[in-house]
Amino acid sequence: MSGPPIVNSLSPPERSELVKLMLPFLTDEVVAAHTKIIHFGEETFIGHSAYISELEDFLSSNGGRRFVPLPQWDPAEPIPPEFNVVRARDDGAARPPLMNLDPRMPLPERFVMPRLCEFIDAGTLGNELNPWHIHVHTTVGGALGKFRIASAAPIFWCFHVFVGGVYHQWLRSCKK
Secondary structure, three states: OOOOOEHHHOOHHHHHHHHHHHHHHOOHHHHHHHHHOOOOHHHHHHHHHHHHHHHHHHHHHOOOHHHOOOOEOOOOOOOOHHHOOOOOOOOOOOOOOOOOOOOOOOOOHHHOOOHHHHOOOHHHHHHHHHHHHHHHHHHHOHHHHOOOOHHHOHHHHHHHHHHHHHHHHHHHHOOO
């Protein structure tokens, strides 16, 4: 899948810099905002895209313009060690760490071209992709596996860029 750069292709210092730039954005308020996104149909793509745009705006305004668009993380690949971090709550209380840094969960073939075009509408695509997406969250576990705090993990954002890439590929190549 084409699109934004792959987070694993960044050098370790670049990944460390990106995480360092992301962490101040991941306040309790931002983390809680994830729960307000509709998580079914086409809305899951639209809502996460808007959420990611807020982070990209923050990066652009805070020395991270070179990381916009935000790199994507493909869960067929390990989570880079620099992304093995979860932001603590604003009061300093720790959140659960990530548990499985190598989920080995490639995108199912039915979401890859040419089979991607078998989906007749974006709502169906979103609903059909969602179980795999949730399975990635729970397979990684820790904070990423907990809906209310998943976005406190910087890898969450890169994973959702990857998920959004499926939607953008469908829009470019398949929308009827």
